[in-house]
Amino acid sequence: xxxxxxxxxxxxxxxxxxxxxxxxxxxxxxxxxxxxxxxxxxxxxxxxxxxxxxxxxxxxxxxxxxxxxxxxxxxxxxxxxxxxxxxxxxxxxxxxxxxxxxxxxxxxxxxxxxxxxxxxxxxxxxxxxxxxxxxxxxxxxxxxxxxxxxxxxxxxxxxxxxxxxxxxxxxxxxxxxxxxxxxxxxxxxxxxxxxxxxxxxxxxxxxxxxxxxxxxxxxxxxxxxxxxxxxxxxxxxxxxxxxxxxxxxxxxxxxxxxxxxxxxxxxxxxxxxxxxx
Amino acid sequence: xxxxxxxxxxxxxxxxxxxxxxxxxxxxxxxxxxxxxxxxxxxxxxxxxxxxxxxxxxxxxxxxxxxxxxxxxxxxxxxxxxxxxxxxxxxxxxxxxxxxxxxxxxxxxxxxxxxxxxxxxxxxxxxxxxxxxxxxxxxxxxxxxxxxxxxxxxxxxxxxxxxxxxxxxxxxxxxxxxxxxxxxxxxxxxxxxxxxxxxxxxxxxxxxxxxxxxxxxxxxxxxxxxxxxxxxxxxxxxxxxxxxxxxxxxxxxxxxxxxxx
Numbered sequence: 456x457x458x459x460x461x462x463x464x465x466x467x468x469x470x471x472x473x474x475x476x477x478x479x480x481x482x483x484x485x486x487x488x489x490x491x492x493x494x495x496x497x498x499x500x501x502x503x504x505x506x507x508x509x510x511x512x513x514x515x516x517x518x519x520x521x522x523x524x525x526x527x528x529x530x531x532x533x534x535x536x537x538x539x540x541x542x543x544x545x546x547x548x549x550x551x552x553x554x555x556x557x558x559x560x561x562x563x564x565x566x567x568x569x570x571x572x573x574x575x576x577x578x579x580x581x582x583x584x585x586x587x588x589x590x591x592x593x594x595x596x597x598x599x600x601x602x603x604x605x606x607x608x609x610x611x612x613x614x615x616x617x618x619x620x621x622x623x624x625x626x627x628x629x630x631x632x633x634x635x636x637x638x639x640x641x642x643x644x645x646x647x648x649x650x651x652x653x654x655x656x657x658x659x660x661x662x663x664x665x666x667x668x669x670x671x672x673x674x675x676x677x678x679x680x681x682x683x684x685x686x687x688x689x690x691x692x693x694x695x696x697x698x699x700x701x702x703x704x705x706x707x708x709x710x711x712x713x714x715x716x717x718x719x720x721x722x723x724x725x726x727x728x729x730x731x732x
Numbered sequence: 733x734x735x736x737x738x739x740x741x742x743x744x745x746x747x748x749x750x751x752x753x754x755x756x757x758x759x760x761x762x763x764x765x766x767x768x769x770x771x772x773x774x775x776x777x778x779x780x781x782x783x784x785x786x787x788x789x790x791x792x793x794x795x796x797x798x799x800x801x802x803x804x805x806x807x808x809x810x811x812x813x814x815x816x817x818x819x820x821x822x823x824x825x826x827x828x829x830x831x832x833x834x835x836x837x838x839x840x841x842x843x844x845x846x847x848x849x850x851x852x853x854x855x856x857x858x859x860x861x862x863x864x865x866x867x868x869x870x871x872x873x874x875x876x877x878x879x880x881x882x883x884x885x886x887x888x889x890x891x892x893x894x895x896x897x898x899x900x901x902x903x904x905x906x907x908x909x910x911x912x913x914x915x916x917x918x919x920x921x922x923x924x925x926x927x928x929x930x931x932x933x934x935x936x937x938x939x940x941x942x943x944x945x946x947x948x949x950x951x952x953x954x955x956x957x958x959x960x961x962x963x964x965x966x967x968x969x970x971x972x973x974x975x976x977x978x979x980x981x982x983x984x985x986x987x988x989x990x991x992x993x
Binding site: 547609629634636656658679686687693696706 | 853959
């Protein structure tokens with residue numbers, strides 16, 4: 456990922472324009488409280504800046520960085536809600552800074568913090584590398600066939616939604632299993648349930664990840680389906696309904712359904728050995 | 733719709749869990765009252781959905797056993813293990829978490845004893861069996877709704893029959909939008925086009941194609957109504973109460989069942 460973890464460096468051209476162009480014309484200003492600190496600790500610092508119609512929070516943060524705090528660290532890249540780099544918390548809720556308009560908080564205090572489920576590196580930048588470790592722990596897509604595959608639309612229409620994921624990790628951040636209960640060592644999190652659902656439902660994949668999800672690193676049983684991940688997903692993936700619950704149902708098939716358990720016993724198969732056909 | 737969502741988002745985080753817990757407690761209290769103290773739910777051709785399917789009480793059972801006790805555990809178990817209600821009561825009663833904002837999650841009970849659905853709540857995995865039982869109950873409710881359209885032997889329509897019809901439509905929507913049902917009709921398959929019976933004759937191939945299309949259409953249809961599972965859950969719950977209250981008011985002679993034709 457070619458993110459710009461700007462520490463006084465990368466600056467959005469639009470932010471310059473806002474700061475130096477039309478911003479002062481109507482004389483309106485706005486205030487923003489930004490977390491300044493690192494893993495050792497920190498505090499909110501309030502900044503006042505020119506308010507421009509249509510401004511998003513990332514514009515404001517970059518304006519502060521350009522005009523008032525050159526050492527402010529913020530991660531961003533596409534500024535079009537496609538790369539997932541600028542995820543942070545605004546007033547305690549995970550948001551993409553580039554997709555959140557300042558007008559949404561008209562009359563409210565705006566407080567910007569880094570993602571709290573992961574260690575802070577500096578200011579608004581968290582270390583999300585844990586997610587890549589989880590990703591590596593999962594059996595990747597594996598097929599006996601050679602790509603490009605010939606598949607029917609009816610078999611792949613369910614796979615479009617999980618592929619929309621931009622890996623902003625906001626679902627991971629809001630998930631209370633990680634954020635409150637710190638189950639990082641035994642719970643993969645919603646982002647990787649989305650990935651697992653894509654692979655498990657892929658007609659050309661020949662691997663089985665139910666054992667991983669239930670008995671190993673996946674820890675899908677920790678999820679109590681309270682849907683915070685779905686609420687914050689910036690691309691609208693119905694994570695709980697379309698990824699986590701289908702996986703829980705497949706786990707129930709394998710581990711908790713007495714009729715299916717009996718059938719497996721009669722056929723001499725083991726739990727977790729399913730390869731959905 | 734957008735303005736409703738915006739207004740909802742402006743409410744304090746505790747409004748949701750407090751409202752849900754209040755409604756669920758009131759419903760549980762009412763259901764317990766019906767189960768323990770109201771042995772009769774029939775008024776002419778109308779049967780309260782709490783009493784469906786109508787079962788006789790065996791003579792060897794203690795006198796305090798009522799008809800709803802023998803049947804109500806199926807729909808109540810279905811709701812108690814439902815994926816939507818699980819979300820609702822984990823948030824409302826256990827505050828695990830009460831809502832999604834950081835302020836709300838700070839109120840969540842902490843510690844190392846969080847098990848999610850790996851300890852006691854592992855029992856929720858039995859949900860599909862309550863679904864199977866509920867499908868049978870729904871079939872009986874459709875039959876009893878049909879009976880209510882023959883109030884005095886001939887075909888006719890009363891307010892009571894419309895109440896029961898609304899109830900069973902909403903209850904069917906709730907039952908068949910269930911996540912376990914969605915899994916059953918296609919979510920458990922990776923490949924719809926892979927239906928192979930080994931047949932090679934024209935009729936066997938046609939049968940395979942029919943099965944493929946049926947499965948896909950059923951899965952997609954269930955997926956559509958599954959998107960509104962929470963709405964079906966609440967609407968059917970309130971309608972259940974309304975239907976039962978309507979029949980109680982008829983029994984008490986407070987109102988009369990108006991005949992439309």
